[in-house]
Amino acid sequence: MSDPEEHLTKAEIGKDAIQSTAEAAAVAVGEVATIITGAVRDVATAIxxxxxxxxxIRESARKAQAEHTDDD
Known part of the structure; x- marks a missing residue:
């Protein structure tokens, strides 16, 4: 039979559950932040x-306009 001192108390189980939840939340937030950072970078690059x-295009249009004006 197991030693009673080896059993986890309800408080320890609760603490472990809270700790695991906090760790999982931190990982999820980190993953989302990475996704958002990449998306912002991609949008900035596209813009x-x-x-x-x-x-x-504006420079080409100016050159074309200047050439057209010179031809007249």
Whole structure:
């Protein structure tokens, strides 16, 4: 038969459950933060690429307009 001193008390079981829950929550929050960080980075990259294209289009349009004006 097992020694009574080896049994976990209800308080110890409760503490272990709370600790495990807190650890699981911390992992989940970390995973979500990683996902959000990656998404924000990807959105910033996409917006930056779009802005670069807009600047290039505007510059090309200005050059074309200047060439057109010179031809007249």
């Amino acid at each position: 930056g690429g779009f802005a670069t294209e807009v600047f290039e």
